[in-house]
Each structure stands twice: as C-alpha cells, then as structure tokens.
Amino acid sequence: MPRLAVPLTEAQIRALEPRATRYCVADGNGLVIEVMTTGTKVWRFRYTLDGQRQPLVTIGDYRMISLRVARAKAQKYAELVAQGLSPVSTARRDRGAESKADLLREAAELYLATEMAGKSEEYRRTTRRALDKDVLPAIGNMPIKAVTAEHIVAICERIKSRGSPKMALHTRHVIKRLFAYLMARQLATRNPAEVVPARSIATFDSRARVLSGDEIGIMLRSIDASSIRRPLKLALHLLVLTMVRKSDLVEATWTEFDLDRALWTLPAARLKKDRDQLVPLSRQAVFMLRELQYPRASRNFVFPSVRGNDRPIAKSTLNQAVKALGLDVEHFVLHDFRRTAAAHLRELAQQPDALNSNSAETPQNGEQDADADNATEPRRSMQRWADFVDAQIESGRQAALGTP
Incomplete structure (x- = not known):
C-alpha cells in the first residue's frame, strides 16, 4: 500500500528552496508542487490512466494559484480520471485564466x-x-x-x-x-x-470620542437584546456604570466587593499602585453583581472563563462581544465609556436638581463608616450617572414603541 502524503501548509511551501535539480513534494490526492532550479514553484497533477503512469499535468504557477485552489483543481482532475478521462485538455483551459492574476x-x-x-x-x-x-x-x-x-x-x-x-x-x-x-x-x-x-x-495624538445619550441607549439596548452570554451583557453594562478600566473589571474577584456597603475595593497590588482604589457602586451595579453572585460560576472571579480552571475571561472577550454585535456606533472602542461618563457627569453636575438627588446618599443597608463618609460625593456621582444611563435606555425604548 503506497505511503500517504502528509498535506502541505502554505508556510512549508514558501520555505521550499531550489536544489541542483528540480524536485517534487506531494500534497496528496495526486497534487504535487515542483520546485525548479530557479526557485519557481509549479503545481502539477500526478495520475495513472488505464494502468499506466501518465506525464504530470501542469496546474499552474504557485504565485498565481493558492494551495486551496490547487487542491480543488486536483480534486476535479481526479474525478475525471476516475471516469476514465484524461484531465489534460481541462487543465489547459484552466491555465488560460492564470493571466488574470496580474490584475x-x-x-x-x-x-x-x-x-x-x-x-x-x-x-x-x-x-x-x-x-x-x-x-x-x-x-x-x-x-x-x-x-x-x-x-x-x-x-x-x-x-x-x-x-x-x-x-x-x-x-x-x-x-x-x-x-x-x-x-x-x-x-x-x-x-x-x-x-x-x-x-x-492621519495622526492620532489622543482620542476624544464621547458617546451621546442616544448612542448610550442604542448600545445598551442592543447588548441586552443580543444572544451573547448573560454574564457578558452584565459585564458590558457594569463597565459603563463603574467607569473602571476593562482589565480592572474582567479580573475582579469576589473578595473585592462589599455589596452590603455598595463598595468595590480594587487592591493596590492588582492595580500596581501605592494605594487601593475605592469605587462606590450604584444601586443598579449592586443589583447586577448580586445576579452574578447567586449562583456564581467561580469561587474567585466575578467573570470566570467558560474554559474552567477558575480563571477570568480574556481581556479581549468584551471587545469581541461588542464587535460581533455590529453596533451602529461610529468609531467606538470600549475605553470610550470612561471618557463618555466623565463628560456627561460634568454636564449633570451643572444641573441644580442633580445635586438634590436622594437616590444613593447612603449604602443599601443604611450603615456608614469612614470609607463611605469620604466617598459621599463620588457615590452621588456614580448614582447620578447610573440613573442617567437608565434614562437613555428607557427613552430609546419608549421611542421605539411610539409612546410619549
């Protein structure tokens, strides 16, 4: 029984070097590539007809024909041979199309x-x-x-x-x-x-992309209606609400959260900084985290990888999820959420009614401590932002339903 050829790869073909005499390397199913002494590489088809080995049929120059196409042609010629027909004339017609590759x-x-x-x-x-x-x-x-x-x-x-x-x-x-x-x-x-x-x-010294309120609503409604996994939907929403870096969120562990006090403590060691970072949590963020917590899929990570081994999702996972949605938001990247939140909060802070918001003056259990006291204004800002985001989601939803 003849030894089966190991299929070639593009990298292997590119690495083939000329020798003192030309030689052939088999790919399988009759397809071979012949390397000339000049370095030129040519696809050929090797076959037997009526019990006799026939001269090689030229498929074409490797520079003009990809491995995938060469295999398809070899398969076509093999089917002709199986019917007792010579593939020579067919191959000659096929080669007539090679000149198009100069376009x-x-x-x-x-x-x-x-x-x-x-x-x-x-x-x-x-x-x-x-x-x-x-x-x-x-x-x-x-x-x-x-x-x-x-x-x-x-x-x-x-x-x-x-x-x-x-x-x-x-x-x-x-x-x-x-x-x-x-x-x-x-x-x-x-x-x-x-x-x-x-x-x-073009030159890009810095990004200045800020999502409008409408764009925030479009994005989050699209994410919510999509087929991506529920934890990824919540991760994207939390990225908007918490205003942290993507890597800070995806690598978060449950030990960093005190949901009763509505507080997230990012440890200095993980941030590679001198001190911990305190992130007050809005009511909406706490609600989402509790959904992720019970039942949670990992002892350690808030967003564990589906591949197991108790590790977090890859940093690129959220980017891939957003790109897969094909959102109608021009020139947007996930990092724009932080700039967007800061810009809208500056506007909200100038509105008198915003300063009187009672939505999140205290943590959910009503208890205060030194950390919470020091974070009163940041906590108000986070809640103000979360309420604003909810309003954008709801206004777009009402507009889609045609309700005032």
Whole structure:
C-alpha cells in the first residue's frame, strides 16, 4: 500500500528552496508542487490512466494559484480520471485564466485565500472590508505593476473626506501588507504604499470620542437584546456604570466587593499602585453583581472563563462581544465609556436638581463608616450617572414603541 502524503501548509511551501535539480513534494490526492532550479514553484497533477503512469499535468504557477485552489483543481482532475478521462485538455483551459492574476483584484483574492487563512475571523473581516469597499473599486482592475503611490493617496483622501481618517490609515496599512505579500510571491516588484508615510494620512495624538445619550441607549439596548452570554451583557453594562478600566473589571474577584456597603475595593497590588482604589457602586451595579453572585460560576472571579480552571475571561472577550454585535456606533472602542461618563457627569453636575438627588446618599443597608463618609460625593456621582444611563435606555425604548 503506497505511503500517504502528509498535506502541505502554505508556510512549508514558501520555505521550499531550489536544489541542483528540480524536485517534487506531494500534497496528496495526486497534487504535487515542483520546485525548479530557479526557485519557481509549479503545481502539477500526478495520475495513472488505464494502468499506466501518465506525464504530470501542469496546474499552474504557485504565485498565481493558492494551495486551496490547487487542491480543488486536483480534486476535479481526479474525478475525471476516475471516469476514465484524461484531465489534460481541462487543465489547459484552466491555465488560460492564470493571466488574470496580474490584475490587483485577482491578486487580492489570492492574498485573502492564502495569507489571511490563518488569521482571526475579525482580522480577515476588516481586511476584506477595506479591500471591497475602497481599494478594489478604485484600482482592482489595474495591473499590479501599474499601481502607484498616487493611487494610494487618492484612495485615502476619499476615505478621509467621509470623515474617517482612522479608516483611511487602516486602508493604507492593508494595501501595504497586500503588496508586501505580492512582492514575496514575485508578483510585484515594489510596494507603492511604503512611500506613503502614515503620518501624511492621519495622526492620532489622543482620542476624544464621547458617546451621546442616544448612542448610550442604542448600545445598551442592543447588548441586552443580543444572544451573547448573560454574564457578558452584565459585564458590558457594569463597565459603563463603574467607569473602571476593562482589565480592572474582567479580573475582579469576589473578595473585592462589599455589596452590603455598595463598595468595590480594587487592591493596590492588582492595580500596581501605592494605594487601593475605592469605587462606590450604584444601586443598579449592586443589583447586577448580586445576579452574578447567586449562583456564581467561580469561587474567585466575578467573570470566570467558560474554559474552567477558575480563571477570568480574556481581556479581549468584551471587545469581541461588542464587535460581533455590529453596533451602529461610529468609531467606538470600549475605553470610550470612561471618557463618555466623565463628560456627561460634568454636564449633570451643572444641573441644580442633580445635586438634590436622594437616590444613593447612603449604602443599601443604611450603615456608614469612614470609607463611605469620604466617598459621599463620588457615590452621588456614580448614582447620578447610573440613573442617567437608565434614562437613555428607557427613552430609546419608549421611542421605539411610539409612546410619549
């Protein structure tokens, strides 16, 4: 029984070096890649017909055809052989389409099928979106060698004119990575995006994104209506209400909370600071934490990983949850919650009625101590903020129902 070939990977194929004589490496199902003495790599199909070993059938240049596509073609030719038919003429017709890969559109598809195959789903999605929305409509039908830096600048300027400088910079990076890949495959001789400095597209000294009240309501209603796990919904809501950093929340332990006093103590050691940080909790935050507490899935962590081992969720989990929702909130990141809360609280503090709020003057059990006394105004602010957030959620919900 013949020894089965171990399927190749793109990384293994790229690492194949030329030798004094050309040689073949098998992928399986008749597919082999032949490495020439010049370094050129060519896909071939090996088969037997009527009991006789036949000459190799050329599938095409590796630079033009991805591993996935080569396997699909080998499978098609194997099916012809199984019917007693020669695949030679079919392969010849297929090779006639190879010349299309000198167009950027075809080369981009090759890039997405090969280089992007091992990347995360989110990385692939954002890359394809940049290519499909702005790059390929503008220069997709151009020969690869005809694309210049001026074309890249024009694409980025059009994106900036829409008020999206960050997306313009991201698109420049996508084009740069695409051409770096094409150069590695000898499909391009230069990278036009390299000569376009990133700072000429956009610079970001600091973020100033503040969500409007409507956007806060849209986001939290969308999160609540989504299919993500209930603990993640509560985590996102608590991130809004507590105004802490994402890492501070996801790594929180139950020992840090005194829910009877509505107080969260973040230890100095975890924060890498000189002193503990006290976070007064609104009634809404305490309610959510009690829901998480009984029954709780972890002895230690408020937001444990579903993979067990009593560890917290990954820091990227909340980002991924928000991105999966596809929220209609432009240029938003989770860190914007802190800036948003601070901005709205400044406005609320200027409203006379806000200063007379009785919603959270004292902890829930009515007991006070030195810590609570020192945190009276922060506690009022936290409750004021939580009430404001509730109002945004409810106003949008009423508007959707058409009620006054």
